Amino acid sequence: MEKSINPQPIYSVSDFIAVVNQTLEFAYPSVEIEGEVASFKVNQEKYVFFDIKDSEGSINCFMTIWQLRMPIDNGMKVVVLAIPKLTQWGKFSLTIKSIRPSGEGALKKSFELLKTKLEKDGLFSLERKRLLPKLPNHIAVISSTGAAGYADFIKILNDRWGGLLVDVANVKVQGQGSPDQIMRAIDYFNQQKKMPEVIVIIRGGGSADDLSTFNDEPLVRAIAASRIPTLVGVGHETDQSLADLVADVRAATPTNAAVILVPDKNEIIRAVTTQIDLLEPRIIQVIDRQISSTKSQLLGILDKAESVLNKQILHVLNLKSILFQLNPNMVLNRGYAIIRGVIKKGVMIEIETKKAILEAEVKNVTGK
Amino acid sequence: MSQVNKSIQEKTEQLTKLVEWFDSDDFSIEEALDKYKIAEKLANEIESDLLLLKNEIQIIKKNFDSEK
Numbered sequence: 041m042e043k044s045i046n047p048q049p050i051y052s053v054s055d056f057i058a059v060v061n062q063t064l065e066f067a068y069p070s071v072e073i074e075g076e077v078a079s080f081k082v083n084q085e086k087y088v089f090f091d092i093k094d095s096e097g098s099i100n101c102f103m104t105i106w107q108l109r110m111p112i113d114n115g116m117k118v119v120v121l122a123i124p125k126l127t128q129w130g131k132f133s134l135t136i137k138s139i140r141p142s143g144e145g146a147l148k149k150s151f152e153l154l155k156t157k158l159e160k161d162g163l164f165s166l167e168r169k170r171l172l173p174k175l176p177n178h179i180a181v182i183s184s185t186g187a188a189g190y191a192d193f194i195k196i197l198n199d200r201w202g203g204l205l206v207d208v209a210n211v212k213v214q215g216q217g218s219p220d221q222i223m224r225a226i227d228y229f230n231q232q233k234k235m236p237e238v239i240v241i242i243r244g245g246g247s248a249d250d251l252s253t254f255n256d257e258p259l260v261r262a263i264a265a266s267r268i269p270t271l272v273g274v275g276h277e278t279d280q281s282l283a284d285l286v287a288d289v290r291a292a293t294p295t296n297a298a299v300i301l302v303p304d305k306n307e308i309i310r311a312v313t314t315q316i317d318l319l320e321p322r323i324i325q326v327i328d329r330q331i332s333s334t335k336s337q338l339l340g341i342l343d344k345a346e347s348v349l350n351k352q353i354l355h356v357l358n359l360k361s362i363l364f365q366l367n368p369n370m371v372l373n374r375g376y377a378i379i380r381g382v383i384k385k386g387v388m389i390e391i392e393t394k395k396a397i398l399e400a401e402v403k404n405v406t407g408k
Numbered sequence: 409m410s411q412v413n414k415s416i417q418e419k420t421e422q423l424t425k426l427v428e429w430f431d432s433d434d435f436s437i438e439e440a441l442d443k444y445k446i447a448e449k450l451a452n453e454i455e456s457d458l459l460l461l462k463n464e465i466q467i468i469k470k471n472f473d474s475e476k
Binding site for chain 1: 416417420423427430431435437440441444447448451454455458459460461462463464465466467468470472473
């Protein structure tokens, strides 16, 4: 009999599953798939199961709750990074490494869900907000050093103030792994013996997807938990991230973060110069006021003296007038005469008139 | 660096107090000239300190890509 040669190996079921998984791993070490979430459920508060589907297909997905960085809900469009796998029960599934909302609608829905959750936890309450140091000496910056937002921040910071020690953690500020890098940087600064006085987290503008890093739940919680006060300036003025909401102080942009952080030295120089410029006229004003006051006092004294003098003059004039009236010549002028001598019959007397002095004999004296 | 910033703060506070003295009841012409000279000197020092100071920016060497 001819020996039969079988070219096809015969596998056990588990071996075949292992071979398929090896083949899959070789072909797709990891794969990104976009689709809509369906049948989302969490078992034992640990394991997350859902389907990712489009109009013509659906795949089972599995992940742990700790890998879920943002809230996911049925109907939400997502992008998953996953490892395809055939389970020991022969079911094809995706083991999810990460998942993120995709598209404006899904991002917005995820943002709102997480916002509500964090708000309930009190992470945005005003009582939690700490003041930034008025004039810090040592600051930490978490950003991508190659990004325009970082360059803007440093330029404005240098223009406005000097003498700062600025420690910069160069991290990814968008895409896969960026929230973890920022969280490690926050942790790094919080572990320092000489901690910076403030942590500034910045990145410039970008798409909603780019900025979604700053809506990552663990990152938002890490910012909230930082022992060092935080200042977050992400995107443009109109952008709002959960990192902004949880920060001690929110800056509208990276440039605005620098403005909030330090005063403008040029304004201070102007203010100081103005203060000094105003001192000189102030001194002159005081001297003028004193001169004017002394003058006015002198004038007062002079007025008083003049008044007293005038009174005296008037008094003297009155006396003079009285004296004038009492002058005997005035009486003679009015036609009267002065009689000198004893008024007795037969005695010689002297009579003085205005114009002459007469001698006369008293002929008779009659009482009135 | 931090000491320099502190010194600017101290000088600014000192200058503010001096300027306030000129508006206070303690003001006297006899003392005003001396105080003015001190204030002017402080203002010049603050200006030159501010213009000379540079920030020291250092990029942390640690790689934040992984836990290590």
